[in-house]
Amino acid sequence: MATQIDEAILAAVGDRWTKVAMVIARTARALHGELPSGDQCCDEISQHIQALVADGQLAARGNIKDSRHQRGSALRRTLIATYDKSCSRQSIKGIMQLRQRQATMIRPLRAIAAGIVALTLSFSLLRPVAEVCAVLVRRRWPEAWFSSSIVLYCVFLAAVVSLAAAVIVGRYTFKRSAGSKLVSRAG
DSSP: OHHHHHHHHHHHOOSSOEEHHHHHHHHHHHTTTTSOSTHHHHHHHHHHHHHHHHHTSEEEESOOTTTTTOSSOEEEEOHHHHSOTTOOHHHHHHHHHHHHHHHHHHHHHHHHHHHHHHHHHHHHHHHHHHHHHHHHHHHHOTTSTTGGGHHHHHHHHHHHHHHHHHHHHHHHHHHHHHHHHHHHHHO
């Protein structure tokens, strides 16, 4: 009988704040034939509500012990009550740890993405500069041993500089995201 009353109370309470009197009325309506009538019904439901609040399945605002005479008393579900009954506190901790692991897995992916973007942008900006430099070097030393492949050398140098910039941006992004997580946890 106690579990039926608790289930009816949890069904009457949602994620938003609901007045205690409304919860009692909905629960009494749902269990109309199984509870004594009158004040005894309301008192029994009120005792179960207090037990659910003490257990942590419901969050309370205001004085829930005297719900008939108190204005502003309200209830809502807590995080634990929104999961199925098969979920225990241990599995909720497991879900939270899984979310934290997923967040730590995203950090390196963000750093890699930032590095790839930096590599693409810097190479697209440095390649024309490298080709112009190669043309100027070829004009200056047309008979030099490296004049035939100077464009390749300059583009390779631009690629190395772009790769270095990508590594620096990626490491900075990784370190910055790790620092912001620490600040948000402390605050």
